Structures are given as structure tokens and as C-alpha cells.
Amino acid sequence: MTTISSPLRATAPAPPPPSPTRPRRARRGTPRQWLRDGGLSTLVIALPMILVFGVFSWFPIGRALVMSVQETNLVTAPVFVGLDNFVFVLQDPLLGKAVRNTLWFALLALVFGYPLPLAAAVLMSEVRKMRGLFSALAYLPVVVPPVVAVLLWKFFYDASDTGVFNTIAGWVGLGPYPWLQDATSAMPSLVLEATWAAAGGTVIIYLAALVGVRTELYEAAEVDGAGVWRKIWHVTLPQLRGVLFITLILQVIGTAQVFLEPFLFTGGGPNNATLTVLMLIYDYAFGSSLGGNYGAATALSLMLAGVLAVLSAVYFRVTRPWSS
Amino acid sequence: MKSAQKRAAIALVGVLSVAVTLTACGSSEEPAAEPTGPVTIEVAIDAGLEPEAISAFEERILQFEEVNPDIQVATKEFTWSGTTFAAELAGGTLPDVFPIPFTDGRALIEREQIADISELVAELPYADQFNPTIAEAGQDTDGGMWAVPISAYNQGLHYNRALFEEAGLDPDNPPATWDEVREAAKVIADKTGQAGYAHMTQSNTGGWILTTETYALGGRVVEGEGEEATATVDNDATAQALEMLREMRWEDNSMGASFLYDWSTINQDFAAGKIGMYVSGGANYPNLFTQNQMNPDEYGVTVLPLEGDDAGTLGGGTLAAVSSAASEAEQAAAVKWIDFYYISKLTDQEAAVAEAEIAARTDQPVGAPALPIFDQATYEQQQSWIKDLVNVPLENFAPMTEQMFDQPVIPEPSVATQEVYAALDPVVQAVLTDEDADIDALLADAQTQVQGLLDRS
Numbered sequence: 008m009t010t011i012s013s014p015l016r017a018t019a020p021a022p023p024p025p026s027p028t029r030p031r032r033a034r035r036g037t038p039r040q041w042l043r044d045g046g047l048s049t050l051v052i053a054l055p056m057i058l059v060f061g062v063f064s065w066f067p068i069g070r071a072l073v074m075s076v077q078e079t080n081l082v083t084a085p086v087f088v089g090l091d092n093f094v095f096v097l098q099d100p101l102l103g104k105a106v107r108n109t110l111w112f113a114l115l116a117l118v119f120g121y122p123l124p125l126a127a128a129v130l131m132s133e134v135r136k137m138r139g140l141f142s143a144l145a146y147l148p149v150v151v152p153p154v155v156a157v158l159l160w161k162f163f164y165d166a167s168d169t170g171v172f173n174t175i176a177g178w179v180g181l182g183p184y185p186w187l188q189d190a191t192s193a194m195p196s197l198v199l200e201a202t203w204a205a206a207g208g209t210v211i212i213y214l215a216a217l218v219g220v221r222t223e224l225y226e227a228a229e230v231d232g233a234g235v236w237r238k239i240w241h242v243t244l245p246q247l248r249g250v251l252f253i254t255l256i257l258q259v260i261g262t263a264q265v266f267l268e269p270f271l272f273t274g275g276g277p278n279n280a281t282l283t284v285l286m287l288i289y290d291y292a293f294g295s296s297l298g299g300n301y302g303a304a305t306a307l308s309l310m311l312a313g314v315l316a317v318l319s320a321v322y323f324r325v326t327r328p329w330s331s
Numbered sequence: 332m333k334s335a336q337k338r339a340a341i342a343l344v345g346v347l348s349v350a351v352t353l354t355a356c357g358s359s360e361e362p363a364a365e366p367t368g369p370v371t372i373e374v375a376i377d378a379g380l381e382p383e384a385i386s387a388f389e390e391r392i393l394q395f396e397e398v399n400p401d402i403q404v405a406t407k408e409f410t411w412s413g414t415t416f417a418a419e420l421a422g423g424t425l426p427d428v429f430p431i432p433f434t435d436g437r438a439l440i441e442r443e444q445i446a447d448i449s450e451l452v453a454e455l456p457y458a459d460q461f462n463p464t465i466a467e468a469g470q471d472t473d474g475g476m477w478a479v480p481i482s483a484y485n486q487g488l489h490y491n492r493a494l495f496e497e498a499g500l501d502p503d504n505p506p507a508t509w510d511e512v513r514e515a516a517k518v519i520a521d522k523t524g525q526a527g528y529a530h531m532t533q534s535n536t537g538g539w540i541l542t543t544e545t546y547a548l549g550g551r552v553v554e555g556e557g558e559e560a561t562a563t564v565d566n567d568a569t570a571q572a573l574e575m576l577r578e579m580r581w582e583d584n585s586m587g588a589s590f591l592y593d594w595s596t597i598n599q600d601f602a603a604g605k606i607g608m609y610v611s612g613g614a615n616y617p618n619l620f621t622q623n624q625m626n627p628d629e630y631g632v633t634v635l636p637l638e639g640d641d642a643g644t645l646g647g648g649t650l651a652a653v654s655s656a657a658s659e660a661e662q663a664a665a666v667k668w669i670d671f672y673y674i675s676k677l678t679d680q681e682a683a684v685a686e687a688e689i690a691a692r693t694d695q696p697v698g699a700p701a702l703p704i705f706d707q708a709t710y711e712q713q714q715s716w717i718k719d720l721v722n723v724p725l726e727n728f729a730p731m732t733e734q735m736f737d738q739p740v741i742p743e744p745s746v747a748t749q750e751v752y753a754a755l756d757p758v759v760q761a762v763l764t765d766e767d768a769d770i771d772a773l774l775a776d777a778q779t780q781v782q783g784l785l786d787r788s
Contacts, residue, residue, distance in 0.1 A: 080421070081417065081420075082417075082421050082442065083442055083444075165588075165589075166589060167588040167589075168588075187591065188588060188589065188590045188591060188764060189764055190764055190765060273591055274533040274591065274593070276533060276756070276757065276760045276764075277532075277590060277591065277757075277761070277763070277765075278760045278761035278764060278765065278768075279757050293413075293417070294414075294750060295413070295417065295747070295750050296412075296414075296416040296434075297417060297749075298417040
């Protein structure tokens, strides 16, 4: 009995996998099928949000795109000017100043404003009693309306020797300092108030994230003989890294768009020392009572948006391995 | 079949009706024909007024409606602001009658962004009696008055009489030269601890006051008009003004500690007794009194010292304009309102007394001197009509009123005025906040920047 192994059999291709069973849904793309699949209810539910986004976000963005290539005062007929507005902005000597000031603000806010909420949240998470009170106190500045907060801090920053901060400094033989009235100290003064005003919200985010850190990890670290700092370094921070990356990029985007503080505190002064990119956009648009340079304002807005979009994309690309 | 045709016909009629209605709604550019019925106009009322001032305004409306039964007047809070006016104009949210500064008049007229009320204004009995220099601000190139001058000001040196007395200075003999201003500022700062002389620097006001000081020293920041306008920021008078500020700030230390003032905040601090002297519109008193509760007895004002050839005092003012969206009937009603509310109190004894009585009854200032929009005789006659109702300390205005008619009034730069002022803000700020500021370099930069602004206008 011989067994013949057929070469054909050996080399025969595997039978094709059975084609996936397609549900017998005829004319899937027809309106009737869309209705039957619940498309209408989905649309009805989403419609308010689509409308709100459309009217208040996408339409203005679309209008900005159009206006950036126009010369218009919003009243008379606009004139198409191509890329002239972009050229004008790029040639404006104030642009460099505004960019440097914005980066300076962002750096100061990062150095002082980023670690502070994290430290506060970690310390508060260690507190056993009255954590709610501390959370409320930390969040209180966020509840204060920003304009009110700025007006309040204007009193603090009064440059005379009777100002609040200068009075306090005087108790230890320091000052008086010019605070907002000097080109060197104006920007750090803005950052100080901005940090005070915004830290509470970030503290709450960190506190919420800290709740999610499993206690077993701390217990294991303790078994391994880790102290407080090593637990923070090896357990807390790695566990928070996803949140930390998000808050970092949000802070960078937020500081790049800083407007409120320079607008209300200093109007961009003294001598343009606190003129930020958004302040420059505002000045382009509203610097003249007879219709500002809206084309230049929208052109610079789009450039800023483009830079931030690229920055965000690069950031997420670079940090993806660390945050996963 | 017949039924279907009927339905189609009804639908067609419906569509046509809607289309006609929409067309009618959309054709707002064509003013409506003169209506036979009542017309309602919306008029501007200053934002942030005290209740007494609002009551006075409402009482004037009732009086107006009594003599004009076909016109209803509604109010809308509006205070002209350089940063928001263009958006309000574009958005169509302005009231039918609103005030604008002289600096905006010509450009708005050229662009036809306000209603052409020149024919209606021409019918007013005093139409040709306006001070020609002042009337220009509201006229087109053919002399048609599209916007009516309702008030004018010349810049003045405001001073706090209480601080003068506290410093040992005579408030009845305020400084008459810039050297005396500097000396008085130093004495006030040394003796009282308050700012002897303060300066606006923000929201275009720094440029406004620097231009004023330049005029007072015989210079100009812009020469020529229209396309002929040329920047002359880099001139000796502006340099002299900045040098004077530098000396007061850094050598005398007589300018206090606040260098980011705008019109509103400097008024607040002046009314609060923190400032000895500052330059602003000569007609600032109502704001200081009604919105900042200044003690009238502490207020003093004098003319600016004029030094050098061709020196003058910067003058400006306010025009009443009518929205270009107003119908013919609304325009006619608006001009009647302008005549009644803003002008008649200056030209008609009965109206002047009625206005003054309401103001006095509601504790508003009556008789605060201002630069007249007509001639000196008309102004003095109006003052005589209301002299029994005057409740401001006229003697405190004497240093101003005794000299203001002798000073030449020079209008503000006619092209890109606010932008020119905005470009000069940082120059003033630099001198006041940086001891090593290079005035020549600052002026050279500003010269280039302002010329660029003029070229683009």
C-alpha cells in the first residue's frame, strides 16, 4: 500500500476564508434606512449642539478666514487684498515685541503657575481633616469674577507707599515697588495675579486625579521602604502624568492667548512691556473708532491659531509614548 | 384636479406674500416715506449717570414730547468709546441720535456712515451762526452740516485748590508758565505727598495730552489735511514737552506713582485729592462733580500756558449725529430732539432757564463754563439768562474764563487722529517709567510710525 502524497495537495492554496456574513441590509444608504436606524433622533439630539457650534464657533472662524484676505471696516463694502494683511502683520515691529512678551508671560506662568497647583493638590491630598475647606479656599479665587479680581489686585499693586503690597513690604523695610508702573516688574505682576486666579481650578483637577491613584501602590512603596518624596516621585507623578500632560498643554495654549490681565491692568503698557499677541490683535481691531484693521486682526488670529495647532500636534506626538 | 390647482394657487400666493414681505423688510436702505402717525426715536443717554441726572434727562423728554406729541422718545445708554464705536456702528446698535467726537465727524461723513441731515439742519434759525472753526467738524466738503456741534472744549489746566492751599500756594493765582507748573508740582509733591502734576498715558489719552502740550509750546504732530497730511511728531516742541515730563518725573519726583492713567482714572484720582494738577478738557467739571463726587470748592481750572510762536490750545468737542438707518421721519424727529435738548438751551432764554431749573433741582451742575459753539456774545447772553440758577463756584473758573477767549484754538489732527494718539501713548509711558528713555529715539520711531498711519489712511 503506497501512499501517494500529492504535491498538488501539499501546495494547494488554503481555501479562501469564508466571506463575512453581510447582514442583509438592502440599500443601507437610503434615507428610509437612515430613518430606520435612528438617524433622525440622533440628528435631533445633536442639532442644538451643531447649531450652537455652527453659529458661535464655525461661522466666526469661517468669517475670520474670509476677512483675513479683505480690507474692511465692517460697514462699507470689503475689498479683496490677498495676503496683504499677513504681510502687514509680519512687517509690524510690534509683532516681535508682542511675541516676546507672550513667551515671557508663558514662561513665567509655567515656572510659577504650573508646579504650584500640583504641589498644593499633593499636600491637600495628604491632609486628613478639613480637606473640603482647603479645597474650597483653593477654589475661591476661581469663583471671583476676573474683572473684580483684577480691580482688587490693582489696589494691591498701588505703587504709592500706601499700596497694600508696598505697605506689607514696608513692614520689613522693603519697597515701595512700582509693580505695574515699571516695564520690568509689570509682567511678573500680571503672572502673579493670573496664577492666583487660575490655580484653584487646576488644584481641583489634580485632587480628582489623585483620588484615582490606587492605594495599593502606596502600600507597596511603603513596604519597599519609600518615604514621602519617593512615593510622590515614583507613584503619584507617574500616575498623574496623563492629567499633567493635558494641563500643561492647556496652560501653554491659555498663556499664549493671555489678554484679560494686560488689558485690564496695564493696557499693554508701560511702553508696550505687557503688549501680548492677543492685545495686538485687539489693538488692530479696535484701535480706531472709525473701524479698525479687522483684516490684520483676523490674519494675526489665524496665524496664532495655526501656531497653537501645530504646537499641540507636536506636543501630543512627542508625549504619546510617555502618557500611554 | 380642480382642488389640486386651487391648492397650488394658494401656495403660490403664500410664497409670493412671504417674498414681498421679506423684500419689504430687506429694503431698509430706502428711507420710509414721511409717516402720518407718531414716530419713535431712540436717543443716547450717558451711561453711569447718577439717579438725579437720569431724572433730569427724563423730565426733558417729557417736555419734548409735550411740544412734539407725534414723537415718542426712548433712551439708550451710550457713551462714545473709541474701542467699541466701530463695532456698534457696524452692528447697527447705536441709538438714532448719538454723540461723537469732533475727530470722527469728517471721516463718518465722507463714508456716509451717518445720516445726511444737512437740509434739516439748514432750516434751523441758528444754522449759520456756529463758530466756523467748530462747525467744520460736522460739515461735508460742500459745507452741508451732517452732524451738529453740541459742545466744545479747549484744553485746560485743572488743579486742586485744597492741595494748592495745603502746599502754601495761592489757588487764585495758578501757574501761568510751564516753569511755574513744574515749580508748583514740586511744591505740592513735597508738601502734601500727592502727585503735583499727573499725566494721562493710556487708551490714546497719552497722545492726546502730549499733542496738547506740543500745541501749547508751538509745535504740531501732524501738518496738513487729507492726503497732504504729514507726520511732524519729531519736533522741538514735543521734545521739549517730553523733557519737561522727564524732569518732573525723575529729577523732581513730582508726578506721583501712577503712570497708567486714562481719562476716567485720572478724573477719579483728581476728584479724590490725589493729584495737584493735570491737563484735560476744560469742560471736565460735570464729570468730576456728577460721577466722581468732587467737592466743588476744591476745584480750580486755568488756561494752558502758551509759549513759543504759533502756540495755541488744543480744542475739540462733541457732535450730535443721526443714525444712517433712521427713516426720513426719524431723521426729522432726531433733528428736533437735537435742537430741543442740545442747542435750544444755548440760544433760547426760555429753554435755557427750563434746562437750568431742572438741573438745579436735581443737583446737577449749572453754569459750568465751556468753550462756546457759537460766538462769545451768544455764550455770555446764555450765561446771563441762567445766572440766578448757577450752582457752580464760578470764581474757581475765573482763571480760565478770563483768558480762554484770547487763546487761539487749534483743532486736533484731522487724519487718523485716534491712531496718532495711540502711537504716542508708549512714548509718554516710556519717559515716565524709564529713567534712561531716549527721547530723540522715541520721537524718531514715533515719527516713522505716525507717517505710516497717515499713508495708510
